[in-house]
Amino acid sequence: MNETAHGEKKQTVTRTIEAPARDIFQILTLPARHQEFDGSEMVRADEKSQRIQQVGDTFVMNMHNEQAGDYQMENHVVAYDANKLVGWKPAAPGQEAPGWQWVYQLQSVDQDTTEVSLTYDWSHVTDQDLLAKNIFPAISEEQMDVSLARLQSLV
Template structure:
């Protein structure tokens, strides 16, 4: 997916297997280590992601929400070692339409092309669009997330 008015996509080649990368991405307890935006603080209620439809709760912080808050994240895509995605919403609410998508394309036994997409194309609430000011996370912050993913896996 290319960048548009409603999405940002970044990619990076990481010298680790898709399995190793997926093991980190599918464990929400590791997401704070990966977050280049500084919004993710910790997992509140989060088992390893193993299927579509799972929900995990994260502790977050940011001025756009007045400080500390929580999100519920509903898994929308799950293909082991290939794809993991989720829609995010303020805790206790239905996802209003933005989604995070991680795609893994193995380039051999110890190399993977990783693509991260932040897509808010399905957000239709005009008040929310004004309040949040999409994109809330920048391309640079997403590139930082990929760099942190590589650092996290290299340190595992």
């Protein structure tokens, strides 16, 4: 559901995946696997990152897009609840996060089925120059849905 039509600065997609929440969470918390399910096609590889274990962890991803070419993003973990929730705010390495975040929520339907929601939230971006560029949302709902479809194919 794209909530931008209501003035909110976030969009969420949801998919029911036939896999236990713990199996999905194991993939989401291992940055080395993020390229496998990235629907934006921008994630290239992690930069020797460790598994996400708590709020405050950071992990670095090698990225690429047509405008910026190759670059890195340092992701700051801002949400973590084992087998239920993981989220991060990207930033340029060594910089403060500009305010957008990615959050995966896992809700067990039963022991072998999980409802997975991915939210892209840019409501905390305050940099007026960045907002003036009108780049949000930088990732479409369709790309987000591709991410969940690819995640589903991995479990």
